[in-house]
Amino acid sequence: MPAPQNPFKKALSEGKVQFGCWLGLADTFSAELMGTTGFDWLVIDGEHAPNDLRSILAQLQVLEASNSHAVVRLPVGETYMMKQVLDAGAQTVLVPMVETADQARQLVRDVTYPPLGDRGVGYALGRASRFSQITDYGTTADAQICLLVQVENLKGLAALDDILAIDGIDGVFIGPADLAADMGHMGNALHDEVQATIMEALARIRAAGKAPGILSTHDPMTEAALAAGAQFVAVGADVLLLTRTAQALSAKWKDLT
Template sequence: MPLRLSPTLRDRLAAAERPLFGGWVCSGSPVMAEIMAGSGLDWVLIDMEHAPNGLESTLAQLYAVSAYPVTPVVRAPAADPVTIKQILDLGAQTVLVPMVSTPDEARTVAEAAQYPPAGRRGVGSALARSARWNRVDGYLQNAADHVSVFVQIETAEGAAAAEAIAATPGIDGVFVGPSDLAAS
């Protein structure tokens, strides 16, 4: 029987007939992530930027929310291609990358999330939860269908380039970081 993955945030937004509601898990706790996942939210963000989360605690939270009809989003600590690859290999299907201020930075983020020829993500799906250890039929060929990339605009420079950032191929959406934007 083929194994299918959950819908990404991009997919949920495209199919939504109402506003989607989400919450941020900043505790590092899989128990808190599970409580939030079961609360009726549409998406739950696991924060690696401003929370005590590393790869291990992020994986534990992805496991905890996987039993619920919620879309997990993992916010990377930075626009680092290695970290983005690791987050996706953990099985996160939607990643949010903070502090993107230029179309070039957005392009780098998009490339980090896609396999060649569209991107530069290292091919390790047989060893990773992302393809459920090669149990997802056609994962490599269809990986772009299973991965959704959002960026966060948090600077005046990013706000000025917002249209170009949003139009970057491989970027599915934009969040605005109001605190850092106000500070910039």
């Protein structure tokens, strides 16, 4: 029996646009709720949300029952972290702050079994292989792992063409907030210079045959990104949805008094 098909990777390879949302509440109940809302993919954020391996595992477990594909963002592209989340059952990983082709090459090795890669062969103990019940996991898993790398500063953009030339990278996500800060526009990803840089990068990624990704909660930016070729597009975050909706509800009634 082979490793299960990764529907998110398949959709990207077919050129389909996938809409997603960020999960920053680090909670299984809210993750399960978000899994019922119709997004194609949901990011379990290990970089800026208070997640650890066990909370990531728990969210992977509850999202398995949904139609939303779980994407795990690591805090950093460390080999041991990659091994842990893959064995825990993640099929798609998003790695922040990739700045060089050498980094990207190592990430490909991290998600690939020997002899072509460095992923530890311990799947007999892992949730990924259904605890050894997926008998052909070791020989079929590589094809179903989706590796997404984040390019989010000027150094990374300077190396973008070299990163795009590396086999084994499925998509490149442009990080608007960090890029804006690195360009001297902290907190203003909508600055004209930042927007032009983002859209040009998305077009380059698509032209190279990789899937471009972006996070945007601003509709005109989202539309521009789609026009530039973006394929995996996060359009919100659970934290922002809860905060903004609660603020609006509170203000609605307090303004009446």
